[in-house]
Amino acid sequence: MSGNDEALLRSELSTSLEENVERFKALLHADINSDAQFRPLQMRGRRLCAVYIEGMADDKKLSDFALRACVERQEPEYLTVDADTLMEKVLEIAQCEKAEIVEDILDKVVTGMSAVLIDGCGEAVLMETRGYPSRPVDKTTNESVVIGAQEGFVESLRTNMTLLRRYVPSRQLITECLSVGREVPCHVTLAYLEGVADADVVDRLRRRVMSIDASTVQGLGAIQQHIEDSPWALLPQMLQTERPDRAASCVMEGQVVLLADNSPYALAAPITLFHQLHASDDSFARWQYGTFLRLIRVMGMVVSVFLPGLYVALTDYHMHLLPLSLLGSIAEARANVPFPILAEILIMEFSFYLINEAGTRLPNQIGSALGIVGALILGQAAVSASIISPILIIIVAITGLGNYAIPDYGFGIGLVIGRLFVILCGAALGLYGVCLAAFALLVGLCGMRSLGIPYLAPIAPKRPHNPDILLRLPVWLQRRPMFFASQRARTERKAAG
Amino acid sequence: MKLSISTRAARAAMFVAVTVRLFLGLAVELPTTHNGAWISALIGALLAAPWVVCVRYGRSSGLVLIALTALDAASVLASITRSTGYLALDRALPWVLTVPVAAAALWSVWRNGDAIGYAASIGARLALLLLVIVGLLQARAFRPAWLAPVLGSGWPSILEGGVRAAGWIAVSSSTLAVADGDDSPLSRLIPLAGGALAAALLLLLSGMITPTRLGGGWLNRLDDLLCNGRAPLYTQLPMIVVWFAGLLHLLAAQCFACAALVQRTANLNGKWIGAAVVAAILMVSRLPALNEAALWIARWGFLAAAIPVAATALLGGGDRKCASGD
């Protein structure tokens, strides 16, 4: 951007309509941009100009409640045509505001609002006319549940905020709008419950968002990377959810939820490792079922990380720890396999990731073909060709299933990388290597924080908490908010409970 | 980077370190007390209690603690290597076995004290779970009759074991000397008592799985513990995990304490100090003379650690004063 443009942006509107229109045309590159629209009109002889982006602004709303209203108002009381008069007496659009700085007006116009410039007036009226096409609220794609609400966030920030408000109809709910990105701004909303979320945590998150120094920020994924406590860590320190009910539950627990334009999910923080293992089903199902499912997920996580590494360690180094009958089966199964166990398991893991990734990218119509190919590669063909031993297929299949039981996608990928680390350590040093890897991972987890909150809290360090960490006991026993909520909320709820 | 640890994390690290160090010392390294080892563990805790209450960083006590902790950490590192060698990796080069442990210790020092303490508290819970599994799997193999004669080699031996245990406790609880903030004597004694009781319980359990034997080397004792053949070997898997994990937690706590003490003395970047301390411990662990040093620590470690701390306490006059050190 040239220095001239910078100056133009920061300038205030002039009283000359022509001059203002020329400025906006220049800044919007109207000679090239065909969707930048400048609609001149007159009201009681005073010239006006509506500026909007075609497609972003709703034509119908603009013409019905703004342009027609301006043109048809010819009564004497509209003698003075200025921004106040337009807002108070003419425009029939609910949300209007005045603005006089060019940059402020332009930033709103590019998001779909419309501006009315008035000849002889140094102020413009900004009207909420956003009406760009967007996906309707639909079922979630990645976080489906058996029982419970089915709707998910969409790409529109406004819709997402509405969804969140619907689940948290409280006057304490604050939705604080921020903007990040120097050149292409990304609109972000911080949502939290005043008095429940810890003010320090909110302030910390706000400061981190505001301090993002990037020319462009593409959605919440990029924001997450900018503001996480340990960006080098394998596991995410913020919870991604595409479910408004889950985001609402986070807000009610005292967490802060981040929403952003064009991101069909929310980010919640602070979180702990245990949040990553919780799913929405847990809260909808009876406590016995929720607890059982959660334990299955924990087992899935442990199996996913350690089973292949343990298999390599035991079969390569510690045959004595395998019962002889099992050892015999493994040895027989491997008798014709040409690869060492490490190579065999890496081949299988790689094939598994490949099928997984291909399945994600493939159109639904040919997805079923992938299943056949996958089953052939991973199954009968590999065994028949003596490339893979059947027992390894079982190991990799159980491992994969364990990984799929993890509700959080990012967390699952982190675990996959951790699994590779454990496999390598197991191959290098056997059980000793697996112990070392487990120790390193544990210490790494214990050293992680999410918005300053220890990642393994409330277990280590111990903090007061509901019986809703690994086990989920009945709801009537869950009386206190999470330890990271504000002190006031914790005291009040404890007293109420 | 400042090497720091909260009192809560320091207590957790100390609990695990005391438990593991006492067990390693009394069951494997110097099992002369035989069945009386559990009494030695408790006597050691009693002897070390004033030390644990009083220990704070002071320049003179800090230097002694650095030396003792580093030597003991090297001895623990050597123990890990030897037991690993025993367990199916006997043909691997010693360096191959030692360097990864040192790397893990360095990683944990770099993650700082809280990570070590919190990891220890989780490790303790997991170990308890695994020990319960081992107990259930091997319930038929336990022979309470093997706990007789109750006093093992007799009172002189038990008392000597108690003094040695106190020395091990002194070096294993040095994390308390570098903990941030101040805590009450009671809160310092709880992990000590817990660690000593846990060690005593483990010693009793190990006494029930293997009978008192006269003679036998280090490997025999490890064999008795990890692969004694009295129960199906696959039931020993959790025990092996507990063994290695326990030693790793102990080593990490000792390396951290040593590095943090050095930082308080030299005031340098924690990352570099951590690397230097772990490298030094690694080198010392390969020295042939380490065994003698370890024996010396086992015999005199308590007095060597206690005298400067007591002197600091007396000069300072009282619990609060001993915090100020010199």
Place this chain on the structure above:
Amino acid sequence: MRIRGLILMLLVVLTLSGCSVTGEVENQAYVLVLGVDRVNGGELELTARVPQIGKGSGDSEESGGSYLTFSASGVDWPRALEALEQATPRPVNLSHIEMLVVSEDLAREVDFAALLNRIAETPHLYTTARFVVCEGRARVFLQELDTVIGTRLSSEIDAMLDHYAQRGYIPRSSLADACFAFNSIYGDGVAILGTVAEDTRAAVSLTDPGELSDEASPMKQRYGGAALFSEGRMVGTLGADRVMLLNLLRGEKSDLPFECEGRHYTLTPKGGAGKQVTHDNKQTILVVNQRFTTLDDICDEDKERLEAEIEQKLVEVIQACQSLSSDPFGFAEAAAARFSTVRSWLIFDWREHYKSADIRVNVDVG
């Protein structure tokens, strides 16, 4: 700094030459049964029974299994083991030995305990194996080993010996237990007694192991009885008919079939054998209080006769062992509980007291 740390970690893991010490699971010669003999010139001869992996055999599900037998000898244990490595075209893996068979002649040697310790201390030979002493050569004993009912030799050995121990024909004995007994301050070890018959007869002899049973069986090996040890060497045997009582005194809870005046009773031990050792006027007394329950109809008169008969048999078993200076029952453990220190226990000289101890057995059939 973080990147450097990660690179350091990766290098440490990837460059470890620990990888070189692995042996692929299918390329090992897993010794299932190991026999040890003393042969001409005093050399130790080792015989190993190894499953063939990859031939639909070995310890696989394929029925019958396919096994190879390797033998080698050396002047001592390490050299014999080295010779066995040479004779076997795969790395010998001793981690899954199911049964260690030692010839009786070897077991009776004075320094047998030292040899057994040497065997037990062999790296990767974990001492879970059953400990068998066989009459004649261990090599012959091994050569005749094959699966009969089971699908794998290992499970066959397990199932068979468990079955015999449960029935009371043989004692439960492992290499670990024997070694611990030899090295510990309590009691003596015990081993399973086996022999090979010229023809196929019942695998168990309820009389003397030397005698053959008339019951038909496809096996040539016969198990029955216990080898008794004293101070680390074999000193005698106990017939299979007495092993049941030996097991009872060692704390086994199996039912005891007992015949008294032509009537058969099945007795269920209630609680463990109440072994006590008392000292009365410098005389050591071995006390056994054993209670049984039975579902058989039994009148008071028969009950008293039965109790007296059992008491008599138990006394005979204890006396037989006493005469050999062997305490396989664990009276030493009961006696040691009265001493506060190992030293005072060793000074007491249990073995001398045991040999001359009085025996009091009280049996109560409820």
